Amino acid sequence: MLRRILASSRYIMIIPIVGTFLGSMALIVYESLVLVATFVETIQSGAVSAKAVKIFAVGIVEAVDVFLIAIAVYIISTGLYSLFIDDDLPVPKWMAVRSLEDLKGNLVSVVIAVLSVLFLREVVAWDGSPNIAWFGTALALVIAALTYFLIKNNSRRD
Numbered sequence: 269m270l271r272r273i274l275a276s277s278r279y280i281m282i283i284p285i286v287g288t289f290l291g292s293m294a295l296i297v298y299e300s301l302v303l304v305a306t307f308v309e310t311i312q313s314g315a316v317s318a319k320a321v322k323i324f325a326v327g328i329v330e331a332v333d334v335f336l337i338a339i340a341v342y343i344i345s346t347g348l349y350s351l352f353i354d355d356d357l358p359v360p361k362w363m364a365v366r367s368l369e370d371l372k373g374n375l376v377s378v379v380i381a382v383l384s385v386l387f388l389r390e391v392v393a394w395d396g397s398p399n400i401a402w403f404g405t406a407l408a409l410v411i412a413a414l415t416y417f418l419i420k421n422n423s424r425r426d
Contacts, residue, residue, distance in 0.1 A: 295338035
């Protein structure tokens with residue numbers, strides 16, 4: 269009886285699976301609307317200048333950042349589904365999840381991309397202050413640590 273209870277308890281993972289999936293879809297839809305609104309606002313303003321283009325470019329970079337976060341949440345959703353419900357879920361090879369370590373590796377890869385986009389956004393909006401060097405250095409250290417984690421994680425899997 270206990271075995272049956274434990275075996276069927278895995279279905280409680282439907283809650284975070286559905287939650288992360290809906291969160292991912294909500295982020296994608298919301299940010300798509302924000303991107304369209306930013307585009308319409310830029311066109312309606314009629315301002316054709318280097319500053320207007322820069323503001324629009326920052327909006328696009330911010331949208332990419334949110335889309336990457338949505339992708340990370342989606343990967344978590346499909347990964348949890350693969351781990352707890354159906355391990356034959358058809359996904360691209362790079363999204364295949366066989367363990368929580370694989371899921372963490374996929375997540376860390378997306379986090380590295382998000383941090384890179386964050387730095388790009390800051391560079392595009394840069395006002396010439398020297399603080400960007402400290403920010404870039406801090407991000408580089410975090411990305412280096414995450415990359416080291418990925419290397420160690422991949423070597424353990426092989």
